[in-house]
Amino acid sequence: MTERTERTERTVQAERKPQVQSTEAIAAFETAGPSAVSDCKGFEVKHLVKRYANADKPVLNDISFKVEHGTVLVVLGPSGSGKSTLLRTIAGLEPIQGGTISINEKVIDEGRPGTEKAGRSNRSSELRTRIGMVFQSYDLFPNKTVLGNITMAPLLVQKRGKAEVEAEALKLLERVGLADRKDAWPHELSGGQRQRVAICRALILHPEVLLLDEITAALDPEMVREVLDVVLELAKAGQTMLIVTHEMQFARAIADHVILLDGGHIVEESHDAHAFFAHPETERARQFLRTFEFE
Numbered sequence: 331m332t333e334r335t336e337r338t339e340r341t342v343q344a345e346r347k348p349q350v351q352s353t354e355a356i357a358a359f360e361t362a363g364p365s366a367v368s369d370c371k372g373f374e375v376k377h378l379v380k381r382y383a384n385a386d387k388p389v390l391n392d393i394s395f396k397v398e399h400g401t402v403l404v405v406l407g408p409s410g411s412g413k414s415t416l417l418r419t420i421a422g423l424e425p426i427q428g429g430t431i432s433i434n435e436k437v438i439d440e441g442r443p444g445t446e447k448a449g450r451s452n453r454s455s456e457l458r459t460r461i462g463m464v465f466q467s468y469d470l471f472p473n474k475t476v477l478g479n480i481t482m483a484p485l486l487v488q489k490r491g492k493a494e495v496e497a498e499a500l501k502l503l504e505r506v507g508l509a510d511r512k513d514a515w516p517h518e519l520s521g522g523q524r525q526r527v528a529i530c531r532a533l534i535l536h537p538e539v540l541l542l543d544e545i546t547a548a549l550d551p552e553m554v555r556e557v558l559d560v561v562l563e564l565a566k567a568g569q570t571m572l573i574v575t576h577e578m579q580f581a582r583a584i585a586d587h588v589i590l591l592d593g594g595h596i597v598e599e600s601h602d603a604h605a606f607f608a609h610p611e612t613e614r615a616r617q618f619l620r621t622f623e624f625e
């Protein structure tokens with residue numbers, strides 16, 4: 331089976347995958363936020379502008395792309411090109427100053443000039459749970475066990491029942507090979523194990539989109555594989571994802587769609603990831619990919 335056929339099969343599986351969603355989150359989603367409409371089943375960013383206070387130019391300037399439901403977008407770009415900022419704005423951790431962010435044809439965030447100094451977007455906590463994010467640094471709560479880390483948000487934010495949430499947490503831990511570590515404390519885990527717990531913590535909220543920002547960058551090489559295998563499994567199961575990674579072989583294997591950011595702009599976009607890695611169209615992309623060639 332070719333890489334491309336595998337991806338197509340994955341997309342088909344994704345279309346068949348039932349969406350498990352929290353009723354409360356859906357209700358909040360239906361009633362909250364701006365009412366403008368996009369035309370994407372999945373996730374869409376239109377003309378996004380992100381500007382920090384006191385900066386002479388925006389970090390992200392007029393960024394637009396769509397990620398169809400059940401597919402994977404890999405975001406590439408040199409250091410400082412705005413990849414983390416893009417993911418943080420999508421997660422609602424930073425306000426945007428222009429453009430829109432939508433999920434399933436509904437706008438969840440609209441740019442508001444003058445919000446450069448604001449801490450977060452004004453999204454409701456329910457809307458926030460529609461998008462999950464895992465960072466490079468293992469940001470587990472040190473004073474909670476593995477199970478406590480995973481169950482905290484569904485219990486407190488989504489107000490779901492304890493028995494149901496714990497049962498789901500155990501299933502997720504099984505899926506990432508950590509069922510026997512449910513009572514461990516974060517400091518007792520390896521980096522790879524912590525990242526797998528962080529993935530479970532994001533997944534238990536049933537995010538429409540999962541954002542992964544260089545989640546293996548701080549890991550020893552032997553632990554990279556165990557985390558990337560979990561992410562590949564998620565892609566096969568139809569989880570919509572935006573992934574920032576410097577692991578080019580992994581990017582090649584998992585991407586349906588690629589964007590290359592540079593200087594706050596998308597300098598190349600491809601819906602044929604295989605072609606992008608084999609024959610990038612722009613000189614900038616060729617130059618970027620060449621920097622990984624010694625690997």
Ligand SMILES: Nc1ncnc2c1ncn2[C@@H]1O[C@H](COP(=O)(O)OP(=O)(O)OP(=O)(O)O)[C@@H](O)[C@H]1O
Binds near residue numbers: 382383385389413
């Ligand atoms: N809170 C902030 N205030 C001001 N400028 C910021 C802030 N966060 C990031 N920046 C600037 O925004 C630009 C993009 O940063 P960002 O962290 O998004 O880059 P990146 O592509 O993720 O880089 P890397 O590959 O090194 O992680 C950089 O020039 C950075 O200095």
Ligand SMILES: [Mg+2]
Binds near residue numbers: 413414415
């Ligand atoms: Mg970054």
